[in-house]
Amino acid sequence: MRHGQYRFIVGFLIVPLALYGVFVISPFIQAFYYSMTNWTGVSPEFEFIGLRNFENLMDDSLFLKALRNNAVLLAVMPVAVILLALTFAFLLNVGRQGSGGGVKGVRGSGFYKLAFFMPQVLAVPVIAVIWAVIFDPTPTGLVNSVMRRLGFGSSGWLADPDLALYCVLWVLVWGSVGFYLVLFNAAMSAIPRDIFEAALLDGAGRVTTFFRVTIPLLWDTIQTAWVYLAILALDVYALVAVMTAGPGGPDNSTQVISLQIAQNGFQFGRAGYASAIGVILFFVTLIIAAIMLRATRRERIEY
Amino acid sequence: MSTPNAYSRRLFLQRAMMASVAAAGGSALAGCASGGDESSDSGQGATKSAKNPFGVKASSPLDVVIFKGGYGDDYAKFHEELYKNSFRGAAIKHAGITDIRQQLQPRFNSGNPPDVIDNSGAEQLPLSTLADTGQLTDLTQLFEAESIDGGKIGDSLIPVALEAGEYGGKILVLNYALEVYGLWYNRALFDEKGWEPAETWDDFMALCKEIKSAGIAPMAHQGKYPYYIQQVMMDMAVKHGGKDVVNAIDSLEPNAWKHESVKMAAEALLEIKSKGYMLEGTEGLDHIQSQTRWNEGQAAFIPSGSWLENEQKEVAPEGFATTVAPTPLLDGATMPFQSTRVSAAEAFIVPSKAKNVAGGLEFLRIMLSKDGAAKFTELTAAPTVVKGAGDGLDLTPAAASASALVGAGGDENWNYYYFNWYSPMKPKVETAFGELAAGRITADEFCSAAQKAADETAADPQTQKRTRS
Numbered sequence: 148m149r150h151g152q153y154r155f156i157v158g159f160l161i162v163p164l165a166l167y168g169v170f171v172i173s174p175f176i177q178a179f180y181y182s183m184t185n186w187t188g189v190s191p192e193f194e195f196i197g198l199r200n201f202e203n204l205m206d207d208s209l210f211l212k213a214l215r216n217n218a219v220l221l222a223v224m225p226v227a228v229i230l231l232a233l234t235f236a237f238l239l240n241v242g243r244q245g246s247g248g249g250v251k252g253v254r255g256s257g258f259y260k261l262a263f264f265m266p267q268v269l270a271v272p273v274i275a276v277i278w279a280v281i282f283d284p285t286p287t288g289l290v291n292s293v294m295r296r297l298g299f300g301s302s303g304w305l306a307d308p309d310l311a312l313y314c315v316l317w318v319l320v321w322g323s324v325g326f327y328l329v330l331f332n333a334a335m336s337a338i339p340r341d342i343f344e345a346a347l348l349d350g351a352g353r354v355t356t357f358f359r360v361t362i363p364l365l366w367d368t369i370q371t372a373w374v375y376l377a378i379l380a381l382d383v384y385a386l387v388a389v390m391t392a393g394p395g396g397p398d399n400s401t402q403v404i405s406l407q408i409a410q411n412g413f414q415f416g417r418a419g420y421a422s423a424i425g426v427i428l429f430f431v432t433l434i435i436a437a438i439m440l441r442a443t444r445r446e447r448i449e450y
Numbered sequence: 451m452s453t454p455n456a457y458s459r460r461l462f463l464q465r466a467m468m469a470s471v472a473a474a475g476g477s478a479l480a481g482c483a484s485g486g487d488e489s490s491d492s493g494q495g496a497t498k499s500a501k502n503p504f505g506v507k508a509s510s511p512l513d514v515v516i517f518k519g520g521y522g523d524d525y526a527k528f529h530e531e532l533y534k535n536s537f538r539g540a541a542i543k544h545a546g547i548t549d550i551r552q553q554l555q556p557r558f559n560s561g562n563p564p565d566v567i568d569n570s571g572a573e574q575l576p577l578s579t580l581a582d583t584g585q586l587t588d589l590t591q592l593f594e595a596e597s598i599d600g601g602k603i604g605d606s607l608i609p610v611a612l613e614a615g616e617y618g619g620k621i622l623v624l625n626y627a628l629e630v631y632g633l634w635y636n637r638a639l640f641d642e643k644g645w646e647p648a649e650t651w652d653d654f655m656a657l658c659k660e661i662k663s664a665g666i667a668p669m670a671h672q673g674k675y676p677y678y679i680q681q682v683m684m685d686m687a688v689k690h691g692g693k694d695v696v697n698a699i700d701s702l703e704p705n706a707w708k709h710e711s712v713k714m715a716a717e718a719l720l721e722i723k724s725k726g727y728m729l730e731g732t733e734g735l736d737h738i739q740s741q742t743r744w745n746e747g748q749a750a751f752i753p754s755g756s757w758l759e760n761e762q763k764e765v766a767p768e769g770f771a772t773t774v775a776p777t778p779l780l781d782g783a784t785m786p787f788q789s790t791r792v793s794a795a796e797a798f799i800v801p802s803k804a805k806n807v808a809g810g811l812e813f814l815r816i817m818l819s820k821d822g823a824a825k826f827t828e829l830t831a832a833p834t835v836v837k838g839a840g841d842g843l844d845l846t847p848a849a850a851s852a853s854a855l856v857g858a859g860g861d862e863n864w865n866y867y868y869f870n871w872y873s874p875m876k877p878k879v880e881t882a883f884g885e886l887a888a889g890r891i892t893a894d895e896f897c898s899a900a901q902k903a904a905d906e907t908a909a910d911p912q913t914q915k916r917t918r919s
Binding site: 185187188189190191192209279282283284285286288291301303304305306307308392393395396397398399410411413414415416417420 | 551555558559560561575576578579580583585673674675676729730731732733734735736739743873874877878880881884885888890912
């Protein structure tokens with residue numbers, strides 16, 4: 148029986164593994180190889196130049212600036228999204244005391260879930276275009292009109308080097324909260340209701356319940372969300388490419404690593420150099436994912 | 451529940467094994483880019499004659515790829531018909547696409563590029579890279595050849611056409627469409643208000659003041675892409691200091707950007723900004739947003755090229771007369787007011803590894819005939835580099851004013867090339883222009899920032915340096 152089973156499993160896996168090998172593994176390995184060449188991207192001829200691309204990267208002021216901006220996004224975005232999504236999911240699930248002493252979500256929670264999830268349905272470039280229009284820097288722009296009515300005066304938003312990165316950050320958070328809200332909501336629904344009710348009977352308030360009951364029980368999901376969001380914060384290519392001046396501007400204030408890869412690889416004819424940036428991004432992502440998984444490891448609670 | 455640790459360890463081992471297998475195959479896989487070295491039948495063989503100077507064989511198929519952007523690709527279909535008339539039975543493969551790079555990069559890498567490419571648009575292949583790696587056919591033989599209308603082809607073209615296609619002493623690119631840059635305004639509005647584009651800086655400032663008092667912003671620009679405002683400043687700098695200013699910049703000479711004329715033009719731009727003559731918030735608008743506001747009459751002038759009228763035809767209100775004016779002259783300018791930046795665009799190339807190089811060259815010869823060029827202007831309302839091919843055609847206000855400016859400027863018209871020659875320098879310089887136009891840096895800081903970008907480019911071993919004089 149065992150013998151036949153293996154043949155069965157191999158038969159099923161051979162096609163997906165072959166596809167994975169050709170379209171995922173082999174490009175990765177090629178990128179590692181190209182990162183040590185001076186390949187232009189449009190020529191069949193190139194030379195092996197060792198680690199020179201990596202040496203040049205260390206002096207590349209634009210790359211270092213991009214690295215710094217990605218670090219800002221990485222530090223702020225995952226935390227902001229998880230906190231917002233958790234808070235909203237908590238309100239939608241157990242925000243209100245039920246009639247029979249139990250717990251329920253706030254009124255209209257179905258509508259809120261839909262409203263929060265909406266950005267997830269839109270393509271990223273669409274989101275970028277919509278927000279670029281909302282952040283219109285002229286006095287008649289949408290945000291500026293509101294700000295002026297509130298007595299704050301108008302601002303350049305994406306045209307202001309001091310604000311542009313935070314505008315991108317805001318759109319990133321706005322676009323991501325919905326998905327994690329639904330994710331946390333699903334995870335919370337899986338927690339037996341009597342645990343919340345028991346906490347309530349023991350006299351725990353809403354805040355205590357949130358920190359002492361909800362978060363520990365959701366830890367696995369939060370951990371996963373954290374890693375995904377970190378990877379997202381290291382990318383943001385589409386948003387920056389469509390929404391910002393230049394793109395990457397003004398004054399390189401929204402320059403990110405992925406944009407540097409695209410510019411070097413496709414506009415400057417330096418595919419080898421771009422591959423080197425890609426390799427660095429690969430290791431940065433890998434290390435950050437590993438650190439996050441390790442740092443947030445806790446004992447699992449089963450129910 | 452299964453023990454998670456044992457499970458993940460096994461998974462890890464499996465993955466590690468897979469990775470090593472893949473690594474062993476890596477060198478073979480990496481060979482992807484080196485492609486095949488099939489010897490190409492370059493289409494030679496038929497006897498060369500005055501009517502067939504490149505020896506095209508009718509039996510060789512022709513592979514044409516056209517950038518289907520603002521000019522469409524109907525003109526190329528007409529040229530293909532002309533080609534078929536000359537070479538009965540020739541099979542032509544036509545592709546009108548916008549993602550040139552994505553579609554053609556693999557074909558270049560495998561040594562199987564098309565015979566003719568209109569390498570244009572946002573997704574164009576990096577021309578300087580193709581030129582430096584010897585992947586383009588030398589077009590000198592084309593310009594030396596007899597034109598379909600008689601005479602040498604090179605003599606029938608506007609000089610900027612040849613200059614623009616030159617890489618390392620060889621002409622490798624045929625830039626077909628002529629583009630005229632300047633400050634664009636609505637003639638109807640100016641007639642109504644009794645305004646006239648100013649010739650001197652003082653008059654220009656006075657005009658801006660008058661426009662502003664009429665409740666209109668004197669100038670808007672496409673601030674999200676500093677490339678546009680850059681044209682205005684460069685034009686003022688060159689018209690002040692002469693063509694040597696731009697030759698030095700293009701040649702990456704030390705302190706080229708610190709030239710007195712460049713600094714004066716930078717200060718002029720700052721003056722427009724600091725006196726409140728720029729449309730508020732224009733630094734963050736893209737071309738669509740800013741040009742639409744200009745069409746709505748919120749701003750009087752906007753920098754752009756001769757494609758502007760066509761680009762805005764859906765938005766421009768009835769009676770809007772898109773017209774070009776040259777930039778004003780700074781005090782002590784050495785070049786005439788009626789001269790401007792003129793460039794040749796739509797970069798046609800014949801890859802040297804193409805299967806039918808002769809056919810590709812012949813296709814370009816057909817494009818450069820009077821009939822071929824007139825059809826292009828008729829279909830796109832854009833002039834070509836072929837002298838006089840648009841004569842007698844009924845032109846729009848924009849095309850008529852642009853043609854008049856090209857004629858008036860004559861040999862004084864100029865162009866710069868550092869944007870095409872040194873692609874890594876472009877975003878750095880654009881950033882400096884963007885900061886200057888927003889009034890966030892001084893003229894001196896601008897000159898230093900641009901010079902730093904130029905010096906970095908000059909010191910970069912991966913960049914091929916070029917000179918002009």
